[in-house]
Amino acid sequence: MPGHTLTRPLNRLADGTVKQVNPLTGTEVWTVPGRGHRPISTAPAARERLDPAGETRTCAFCPGRHLDTPPEKARLVRTPEGWRTLHHLPAEELDATVAEFRRIPNLFEILSLDYWRANHGYQVPASALDHEREYVATPAGRTHVLRVLRRRLEAAGTAEAERDAMTEEELLARAQGLFAGGHDLVVARRHHVDGAEFDDELASSGTLTPEEHHHYLAFTVETMRSLYEANRHARYVAVYQNWLRPAGASFDHLHKQLVAIDERGRQVDHELDLLRTRPDLYNAAVLEVALTEGLLVAENDHAVALSGVGHRYPTLEVWSKSAAAVPWELTTAELRDFSDLLHACHAATGAGVPTNEEWHHRPPDALRPMPLRAMLKWRVSTLAGFEGGTKINLNTISPDDLRTRVVRRLAELREAGGIAPVPVGDECAGRPGSLRYRDAG
Numbered sequence: 001m002p003g004h005t006l007t008r009p010l011n012r013l014a015d016g017t018v019k020q021v022n023p024l025t026g027t028e029v030w031t032v033p034g035r036g037h038r039p040i041s042t043a044p045a046a047r048e049r050l051d052p053a054g055e056t057r058t059c060a061f062c063p064g065r066h067l068d069t070p071p072e073k074a075r076l077v078r079t080p081e082g083w084r085t086l087h088h089l090p091a092e093e094l095d096a097t098v099a100e101f102r103r104i105p106n107l108f109e110i111l112s113l114d115y116w117r118a119n120h121g122y123q124v125p126a127s128a129l130d131h132e133r134e135y136v137a138t139p140a141g142r143t144h145v146l147r148v149l150r151r152r153l154e155a156a157g158t159a160e161a162e163r164d165a166m167t168e169e170e171l172l173a174r175a176q177g178l179f180a181g182g183h184d185l186v187v188a189r190r191h192h193v194d195g196a197e198f199d200d201e202l203a204s205s206g207t208l209t210p211e212e213h214h215h216y217l218a219f220t221v222e223t224m225r226s227l228y229e230a231n232r233h234a235r236y237v238a239v240y241q242n243w244l245r246p247a248g249a250s251f252d253h254l255h256k257q258l259v260a261i262d263e264r265g266r267q268v269d270h271e272l273d274l275l276r277t278r279p280d281l282y283n284a285a286v287l288e289v290a291l292t293e294g295l296l297v298a299e300n301d302h303a304v305a306l307s308g309v310g311h312r313y314p315t316l317e318v319w320s321k322s323a324a325a326v327p328w329e330l331t332t333a334e335l336r337d338f339s340d341l342l343h344a345c346h347a348a349t350g351a352g353v354p355t356n357e358e359w360h361h362r363p364p365d366a367l368r369p370m371p372l373r374a375m376l377k378w379r380v381s382t383l384a385g386f387e388g389g390t391k392i393n394l395n396t397i398s399p400d401d402l403r404t405r406v407v408r409r410l411a412e413l414r415e416a417g418g419i420a421p422v423p424v425g426d427e428c429a430g431r432p433g434s435l436r437y438r439d440a441g
Helices: 052-057 063-068 113-120 126-136 139-155 160-165 168-172 176-180 210-230 266-277 281-293 332-349 385-390 399-416
Strands: 010-012 018-021 028-031 074-079 082-087 099-105 183-188 236-243 255-261 296-299 303-307 315-320 355-360 373-378 392-394
Touching: 018 399, 052 063, 074 210, 082 210, 099 176, 099 210, 113 176, 126 139, 126 176, 139 160, 139 168, 139 176, 183 210, 210 236, 210 255, 210 332, 266 281, 281 303, 281 315, 296 332, 296 399, 303 332, 303 399, 315 332, 315 399, 332 355, 332 373, 332 399, 385 392
Parallel strands: 028 392
Antiparallel strands: 010 018, 018 028, 074 082, 074 099, 099 183, 183 255, 236 255, 236 355, 296 303, 303 315, 315 373, 355 373
16 A cells, blocks of 8 residues: 555564554554453343243244245255255245245345346346246235235335225235345344253354355355346345344344345455456465464365454454355365355354354456455454544454464364364464465466
8 A cells, every 4th residue: 555654464563562454455453452351242131041932933034934034035954865955935835844044035135126127127037027926826925925015115114004005916016026136145044052041042153063054155155146147237246144233133043145236346346456467466465474474273175264464353264275266166075165164263253242254256257266255253343433533443353362262262162073173273284375266267
């Protein structure tokens, strides 16, 4: 950055202050001694004992409340023969199987179907039209859709008298967005861990088994692919997970969000510009820094996890080593390794810490290769006047302290069988240039 006073991404000063600049974003961050000793978990004021009879109805994402969300597009179930994806189930069959993960539209999407129609002349795919027609053709399906549409109108502030005056056909004319929208959720089955007795025993990404987490990610990647395929105007599909309300979650129920947008975003475009002159960008500016500064957290054959430099919040980064051009081209082994490290980072973080999980990937229309990576950000501080006035962010946990905490916890979890048996800390091979994204093109 022109005129910047920091000469390296990570600068450790004599008094213990750590000054950082993110090599990809230019974000400047300071960690000042003594500010990182506060507890990081968000604990409820008082624990309440759960009523077992209401466990499946805690929130709208729970399995006992399927009709409180828009009609699902797909679900992932376990059978004696293995995991299986079911598509477009009618309302009458929603309780016939146990959905480990469900793909449902977001009732309050960021970009509506009307946005795509008005700005791009978007044509709804025949498969979505067929799904809508078949779903509302049954009494239960029609009742479900009408209920969801009335709820959406109420949330939008439509007067009760106006809602009551609308005929069923007028309401159903608004239903297409429930079947053809570009903002989907991938929702996990559990609200609380199996056998939970108290309301703070939430089921997070880290409480899944490594196998469950792998299927969670594979289902998410397939959803990403289908959103790109359904809308040729979608230039990027943003994938993220907000865990707990301080991190932006509406419900403390595990779910990912996928949003198709018509721009790639400034950060993606910025990195593509950097790649024109620095094709080795990610190996040189990210992995090499982590190796030099001793920030590797965990590693396996196809992925590496590290403590990130220059983030507003303490951030664990998980990078795929795969040469695959887009996420859905990763092999099963490559995605499993990526999943295992991301799962391990969640498990080490703990279910009581508010987090954002943000995915970064190469847009299909980009010419330069970019590796799949996920940022797991611990939302343990609040931006305030200092940050706004100086554009210098105060992060309460330094990359070194984050790495120490997480590596210690990963070793404990591995010993207990809570994560995949991956090398951690100094056990990692840590080979320079191991991100193979350049092999893609």
